[in-house]
Amino acid sequence: MRAEVLWHNPDRCKEKLQFLKASAGEGSHKANDWFSFDCGGNLLGGDTDGKQFLAEVKYYVEGDKHGPQYREFLAKCYQAFRSVPQFCDRFLWISWAPFLIGDWKDLETPEFVGKAILSSDKNQAVALKDGESLDPEVLTAVAERVIVLVVSDRQLEHLTLSQREGMKVRQMLLELRAEDAGD
Amino acid sequence: MPGTDLFNAIGDALALHSTAESIDGIKTAVRNALQQMDRNAHIRETHYFNHSLVPDFILSWPKGNKTIERDVYLRLDLGPDFIEDDLSSVGNTEPILLGLDRVDDASTSEVVYSPATARTLVTDPLAIDSFASAPAATDFGAVFSSAVLKGGQGVITGDEADTLRSAAADAFQAARTHEPQPITQAEEVMTPYLREEQAAGVFTFMRTLWEATGGNAVEFPLQTDLGGLDDAALRFVLQEGPQGDAKFWRSVGSFVTLRHLLDLYIGGAPNIWPFVTANLDRLMARNMVVSREDDVARAPRSNWALLERAIAYRGSNFSAYFAMRKSDIPPIQGVGATLSPLAFRERLGSAIADAIVLDTDGDTSITIESRSGDSVANDESIEALSQLSSARVRQARVRTEGGKHLDCRFDELAASGRTNAAFSLLELIQDALPLLWPLGRRNRGDIASMMTFLEDATSVSVAELRRTSVGQLVAADEAERPAPDDA
Numbered sequence: 001m002r003a004e005v006l007w008h009n010p011d012r013c014k015e016k017l018q019f020l021k022a023s024a025g026e027g028s029h030k031a032n033d034w035f036s037f038d039c040g041g042n043l044l045g046g047d048t049d050g051k052q053f054l055a056e057v058k059y060y061v062e063g064d065k066h067g068p069q070y071r072e073f074l075a076k077c078y079q080a081f082r083s084v085p086q087f088c089d090r091f092l093w094i095s096w097a098p099f100l101i102g103d104w105k106d107l108e109t110p111e112f113v114g115k116a117i118l119s120s121d122k123n124q125a126v127a128l129k130d131g132e133s134l135d136p137e138v139l140t141a142v143a144e145r146v147i148v149l150v151v152s153d154r155q156l157e158h159l160t161l162s163q164r165e166g167m168k169v170r171q172m173l174l175e176l177r178a179e180d181a182g183d
Numbered sequence: 184m185p186g187t188d189l190f191n192a193i194g195d196a197l198a199l200h201s202t203a204e205s206i207d208g209i210k211t212a213v214r215n216a217l218q219q220m221d222r223n224a225h226i227r228e229t230h231y232f233n234h235s236l237v238p239d240f241i242l243s244w245p246k247g248n249k250t251i252e253r254d255v256y257l258r259l260d261l262g263p264d265f266i267e268d269d270l271s272s273v274g275n276t277e278p279i280l281l282g283l284d285r286v287d288d289a290s291t292s293e294v295v296y297s298p299a300t301a302r303t304l305v306t307d308p309l310a311i312d313s314f315a316s317a318p319a320a321t322d323f324g325a326v327f328s329s330a331v332l333k334g335g336q337g338v339i340t341g342d343e344a345d346t347l348r349s350a351a352a353d354a355f356q357a358a359r360t361h362e363p364q365p366i367t368q369a370e371e372v373m374t375p376y377l378r379e380e381q382a383a384g385v386f387t388f389m390r391t392l393w394e395a396t397g398g399n400a401v402e403f404p405l406q407t408d409l410g411g412l413d414d415a416a417l418r419f420v421l422q423e424g425p426q427g428d429a430k431f432w433r434s435v436g437s438f439v440t441l442r443h444l445l446d447l448y449i450g451g452a453p454n455i456w457p458f459v460t461a462n463l464d465r466l467m468a469r470n471m472v473v474s475r476e477d478d479v480a481r482a483p484r485s486n487w488a489l490l491e492r493a494i495a496y497r498g499s500n501f502s503a504y505f506a507m508r509k510s511d512i513p514p515i516q517g518v519g520a521t522l523s524p525l526a527f528r529e530r531l532g533s534a535i536a537d538a539i540v541l542d543t544d545g546d547t548s549i550t551i552e553s554r555s556g557d558s559v560a561n562d563e564s565i566e567a568l569s570q571l572s573s574a575r576v577r578q579a580r581v582r583t584e585g586g587k588h589l590d591c592r593f594d595e596l597a598a599s600g601r602t603n604a605a606f607s608l609l610e611l612i613q614d615a616l617p618l619l620w621p622l623g624r625r626n627r628g629d630i631a632s633m634m635t636f637l638e639d640a641t642s643v644s645v646a647e648l649r650r651t652s653v654g655q656l657v658a659a660d661e662a663e664r665p666a667p668d669d670a
Contacts, residue, residue, distance in 0.1 A: 006202060006233055008259055015198065016197070163272065163275055170237050170273075180230070181230050
């Protein structure tokens with residue numbers, strides 16, 4: 001799977017990555033009533049070509065904060081999917097540290113998504129209106145779309161393309177898309 | 184207006200809900216602005232957006248027989264970290280990194296001015312807006328903004344762009360009024376932001392303006408490597424110069440021969456029309472051949488085309504080729520036909536033909552020559568011969584307004600001098616073309632607009648130019664070389 005990051009946050013186009021919390025009033029302009037993802041874009045190639053993703057990027061190795069943050073991320077995914085399902089083909093969690101090792105095999109299950117949302121008042125405010133209960137179909141949809149990626153700086157330094165290789169890939173990508181566009 | 188407020192146009196596009204529509208809106212706005220900076224740039228949209236390796240646009244320009252290219256990467260964020268990442272992955276191509284938001288000059292200059300990265304341009308919509316809004320024809324702003332696209336470097340934000348544009352405008356104006364100080368000031372301001380090649384081009388252009396407007400070459404305040412109005416300067420002005428300024432093109436053409444022009448190999452340059460038209464009475468050729476073409480509508484001011492060894496004037500249904508040697512003219516499709524005496528007289532109009540050759544039947548021909556110098560078209564014998572159904576005019580010797588003799592062959596649709604004489608394009612167009620080819624309303628209109636431009640360029644009437652046309656010096660090698668094909 002490859003991806004092109006079209007939007008990232010914070011910058012001039014952060015609106016593309018912002019969503020209103022479920023507990024907030026319709027049309028609220030209060031900053032606290034909104035949440036956002038770090039970046040978004042398209043997936044490239046194969047079955048996922050053209051699918052849209054939203055992603056959270058945790059570029060630090062102190063894994064102890066990742067547990068609560070991952071649960072909050074799942075609550076955001078739940079609410080984002082309910083708001084604009086057409087923009088939520090995949091949710092990427094990109095981390096530089098392993099986390100929640102005891103729950104590792106369950107991180108992408110509907111049950112874990114549900115437990116994550118109910119784990120704190122903060123997460124419930126993101127995903128649920130007052131007194132609202134979880135929707136099993138949405139839980140399943142989110143769980144199917146979540147992808148957890150753990151990367152390292154050394155991977156980026158040593159396992160990426162050299163500038164020369166990059167230029168070859170660039171040429172190939174140019175030709176591919178020109179071909180698709182019928183140029 | 185497209186491109187004049189890029190920053191706001193990008194904001195409007197970003198506010199659109201659909202990702203695809205946002206990208207489309209941004210790309211359209213950026214493309215329009217880039218095109219406004221340089222109307223001669225070919226802009227290819229790559230169908231990628233904000234990609235790490237693949238640019239959003241590839242700009243290209245013809246350069247001789249080759250093409251030069253520059254990549255443009257649109258970037259959502261151009262903070263120092265992002266710039267460093269981009270430079271490590273695509274910096275070797277020395278691209279333009281164009282932020283969609285304001286670029287913070289202070290935070291980026293350190294990373295961008297490092298020796299390894301100095302030839303990349305980091306810029307933002309405010310700078311592009313500033314360059315794109317430069318009025319091209321009056322202050323030659325387009326010359327500078329084009330140079331920025333081709334070879335701009337360092338960090339150019341809105342403030343720098345305003346300073347640069349203003350310095351360039353002052354210097355171009357000073358070049359026309361022969362004031363050295365704004366030019367030296369412009370060099371100081373502009374040099375850090377332009378690659379050597381583009382800086383040399385801009386200052387050569389200033390010197391061209393300086394000399395073309397009567398300035399003493401010795402007093403031009405900067406040293407340039409290029410002497411006089413040489414090929415580089417000519418190429419530059421033919422690509423970038425002000426299209427509508429007839430007097431400028433007249434000045435630039437002072438010492439340019441047709442051979443010199445053809446040797447530049449810049450057939451696609453946008454300013455061929457104003458250059459050739461403003462110098463029609465100077466550019467010399469010995470041969471003209473007319474070719475029938477399919478009837479097509481041409482864009483205004485697109486008639487002149489430079490070929491390898493000939494220049495062509497494209498009418499709506501014909502092409503007229505001009506060259507020193509007939510063999511320099513490409514093979515022509517189809518040939519002409521002899522004219523009836525009356526049709527000949529009608530084509531000749533008030534011009535003077537002091538000899539004609541008439542074919543009377545299969546094997547014989549008659550030459551009628553005026554001994555008095557009057558036109559033979561008025562001769563009674565023409566009247567009599569016109570009664571013969573077989574009599575056809577094959578050839579006529581026409582006297583130009585300047586008193587030279589031009590042989591026009593109707594069967595070959597060709598005109599040339601009897602000796603080694605050369606004729607100005609003005610003479611060939613005015614004296615020979617209407618005789619060889621029946622010009623319709625559209626073609627006559629195109630030629631009339633050329634004559635108006637020529638009169639604007641010279642401040643002299645076309646009638647006077649035709650009487651006094653002595654043309655440009657023919658290139659030395661051309662003048663001395665026999666023309667075997669013309670014998």
